[in-house]
Amino acid sequence: MNTSPLPPAQDLGWGITCIDTLQERPGLACCYLVGRDGEYAFVEAGTAHGVPRLLALLAERGIAREQVRYVIPTHVHLDHAGGAGVLMRELPAARLVAHPRGARHLIDPSKLIAGAEAVYGKAAVAQMYGEIAAIPEERVIVAGDGHVLPLGRSELRFIDTPGHARHHFSIWDASSRGFFTGDTFGLSYRDFDGPGGPYLFPTTTPVQFEPEAWFGTLDRYLSFKPERMFLTHFSVVENVTKLAADLREGLHRYVALATPLRTAPQRHGALLEALNQDALAALKKLGSAMPEARVRELLAFDTELNAQGLEVWLDRPAA
Template identity: 70%
Template sequence: MTADPTPLPATIDYPHGIVCIDTLQERCGLACCYLVGRDGEYAFIEAGTSPGVPRLLALLDARGIPRSAVRYVIPTHVHLDHAGGAGLLLRELPDARLVVHPRGARHLVDPSKLIAGANAVYGVDAVRRMYGEIVPVAQARVIVADDGLRLPLGTSELLFIDTPGHARHHFCVWDAVSRGFFTGDSFGLSYREFDGPHGVFLIPTTTPVQFEPEAWSQTIERLLSFAPQWMYLTHFGRIGDVARLADELRAALARYCALARRYAQAPDRHAKLVNALTADALARLEELRCPLAADRARALLAFDMELNAQGLEVWLERGMG
């Protein structure tokens, strides 16, 4: 007997028909998609990368969910770790529609610019390894989610709100049933390995090229206006204590901008920024009594610190700092 090539991914079942699916990007616990089920209808929130699509399909099969029952595939924005698998996933879901931000729709219909942008940031070989085949989506299957769009899912509905700051092509999805937002990257990232006795560790993700701290601050206020009980992060999982963590996120954004300005003219700016952002994160982890050793925490954060430094540099170069 041969091994199953698409083993069931690690999953977390939350109340209200919400399943968190680890898409195993790079490592366990880095990125997830959510399957939301209501009254026999389903939506994938986030599409992950193409290499992760078989795991999403395996979950449907393992739970006896017909592929025709999936109504929507909903990447929160078109960065490839969130949307790279959308075309391949839709190919396997005959009745699903892609729901995407107005600024992002054309990039999933024709992903050539997305691929070129990712190549510029990560390198061609890394993009091929991380994201695999990036399949275009037929225009006829696209729903453009303008701010305030409501889409039915069973007897409930999903509300889409425009949430710039991390990217201009970003929305968040409000689910009144769970009193939660599916936040993509608009509420930062929080890896479960870092959870400690003093709570959750949360930081911004300032990935190139559209980091805008003022817009992000307004986005945080808008999210809080719904009085959410939960935030469903793509990186990674559900977190509560929303008001406190919103304060943490705002404070971290302010520190990031201050560090970018401090090193703006440094000849070795990038290296100094990476080191300063890493030191900032390690100091906060120490305050939270994170159970991980500093070397392990540094290793887990290395990729994010590199991207955050790049995004802050783009922000400086655009004259925003």
């Protein structure tokens, strides 16, 4: 594990810095610091454990905490928003920007905490996420579809992007011709980059996976003609049209592999193995030489969550 006193950070251009929040392992989750004309925004907040790294980066670069105008989690899943309240306490001039469906859960995170503790247990939640602090309502901006916020002489535009979660927005940054996509442009770990390009796959984390809505979100993304996507998991990817097609194909495959298992005995284990086999086949197609055991190890956390989310989807009553 990286034990540097400062956060591992990569400047991507356009005033954007990718900061590894070192959740679970290096290269799994990041936040972005966006700076324009002396004003700054954090896109994503990570967990409370990562907040000192974000603050250390500000100090290293001589950025006063008062210069941070916004903290913007793309949705309220705790790997994205769990540290928002702790981070906001340290940024006196910042406003928290939240999706209309998610804002109330950041103002009062009791349901988020209870839900996580019901799945993982109280001790595990504390270990994974640290303190999950409330945010005063008067410091929250609710950003509906089309909302625009200024940042220096540029602006950030918010669009509703369901499919992974109904409380998910993405942020269009015209300066970089890119979207900050949270989880709705999938996951793509740099460990898997190879001769065939990035490996991008869906994240069907419980409980609001909706493939048809996700297809609409991909169409919406492409209507902006983006040149790059800033993923939370992990960092920037380009060749957006091809990757959007890959993600669309991956979503179709997930639906196809899950549907026959709806009433299967030992369904969870069958889904886990089907997802692992899908990843191995996709990586082989991209020319990856990574050993199978290492692929399974790196993807174990996501494969478990994806299997759980697909089970919730399979059990949902037909509309």
